[in-house]
Amino acid sequence: MARVNIALGQRSYDILVQAGALGSIVEHIKPWVQRGRTLWVSDSQVAAHHWDGIAVQLAEAGIEAHLHVVPAGEASKSWAELSRLIDWLLTWGVERSDTIFALGGGMIGDLTGFAASIVKRGCEFVQVPTTLLAQVDSSVGGKTAINTTAGKNLVGTFHQPRFVLIDPEVLATLPPREMRAGYAEVVKYGLIDDAAFFDWCETHGQQVLAQDSAALEHAIVTSVSAKARIVGEDERETRDRRALLNLGHTFGHALEADTGFGERLLHGEAVGVGMILALQYSARRGDCDAADAARVAAHFAACSMPTTLQDTGVSSEGAALVDHMRHDKKMTGGTLPFLLLTGIGQTYVAHDVDLDDVARFLDERHRSAAPAAVL
Template sequence: MKDVIVGLGERSYPIRIEAGLLAQAGDHLGRFARGGRLVVVTDENVAASQLPALTAGLRGIALETIVLPAGESTKSWAMLESLTDRLIDLGVERSDRILAFGGGVIGDLVGFAASILKRGCGFVQIPTTLLAQVDSSVGGKTAINSAAGKNLVGSFHQPDLVLIDPDVLATLPPRELRAGYAEVVKYGLIDDLAFFDWCEAHGDDVLSGDAEATVEAIAHSVSAKARIVGEDERETSGRRALLNLGHTFGHALEAETGFSDVLLHGEAVACGSALAFRFSAAQGLCSQEDAARVGFHLARSGLPATLAEAHVDASGEALVAHMAHDKKMEGGKLPFLLARGIGETFLAKDVDLAEVARFLDGER
């Protein structure tokens, strides 16, 4: 087992990574079973493919189960209301632990519900997608979407424990695995050229399900995120903002495609990262060679690296209009994650949105 600690003082918690961890779930979750019971929230797809393994691994601990529809549309006001009502009906107390068993949608929704239910309940993340395992399950960001944009309503609420079982990825569709891989690559692009080199050498192994490469990708990504979160939990110093590489462009692409299966979140991050590097190159900040290298690796991994590949044909003005709703907007200015090279990402607060719109029009 690999253990990574998110260091937040009294609120520190472990991330445990081990193949076959679901079969040992009772060993790790038994201490949270008040009165011998746990409450799990999952979606229809995970309930069908993974819930029996979790139930068996709990070894007799009673499990109350709430099954929600799968998909990004579940991160909504209506579903948040429905979920909190059902948790109240089950008699969930502040000392209980709610299990978020699923991908990023379930983790974000359940974490937010836990943060507001009775002014704060404990919860455990058990992520079942690569994207959730390497990114969204770690760090305490929880949210739902609104009509104006993605993750605009939410809170910081840290889990008590994260359990990561790479074996659950065996049932993940290849497209979902590729989408998660985009977040793995991101950690190399931010501040770790050596890890990007590793991705170029071993990315195919991760995408083909090689166990050793998958564990290495997850452990390295989680360690990188835990370190950054420990330094800047609520993005007050700007350090944690580096984790948003590709997200400003990416969220605009998601909004333009209606937060639908046309473009998965990880696919949007991949395209957004490629756009961020090409925009940086256009501004003379990084070399064209580095920008091309990033785009080539993402495209070679089956991820969209251009607007056309992301199925987006909106004008630059329309995409920038989506960015205007970004939660990172400060004083009418939107910080952008740009790059001086691979592994040299920085936060730029003086980007001209009109210049971004012209760049995106050129990308069309």
């Protein structure tokens, strides 16, 4: 068990990592139960696995529980599902003093957090993440959003949760592909500024994916501790510090947009390939050694994760992928900051990247044949 605090003054909150925590959910959420009832949001797959056990515990404690279920999948991060969720909350008479509970992966956390931030001009919410990606990344830091036809996460708010409850044991229900996708975000923390953690991942990554309890808890605690530190220094990404957490995302979001934000390419898979592309582009600029990119690609390949544009199934030309990047919410004055690297554990923000050159680079990568990984 470990407890990590995000220090944000009055918006500070704890992240509790405890195996089996869902089996004692009542003791963990009591501080946020108002009026003897709780409002929960989950998706169809997560609810099927976990809701009955939670509902029984709440009922035994005399706590009224209401659940809103959205269809599983990234497509539910939409205006339509946001509208339905808000209507449901208002139907149940949600008040500003109420806390809304998000039970699910990154999609549920983003959707619920966004709804909580705007209904009645803002309600509290608690994150109970059930995927590895959500546990190590999206449940922490207060970014909420939905997707639009223009791109990913372009409409949203900063709205910090009051508490994050992470139970590594719930990951036993995840398909292996989802575990691998979440693992990409674990590796990200090593690539940002912790080369020793990347070394650890190379040695213990297979144990994390096999859900060895000690390795999995170490990966989660190290990841959320790193994110807590960075968010505490730059909560709203007004400086380059928090932007480091976007490593792999500029390339990755373009790949997701090109594949339709769905099951064809999972977010973590796109970010993993995006980080390799960032390293390869950095090497092309002379910022780092090409061996660094090869080393990361080799680790992901050993974990049966996609490593190339060919693996993702993306066939669009570089110019089309760059057009997706032009919709990035970080565009300022016609320029887009890129997360590049001078080596493993040495990420920095580059403000001088020519998008036309990025398009040429992506076309070069398309022509670079490589064996496909297993998705």
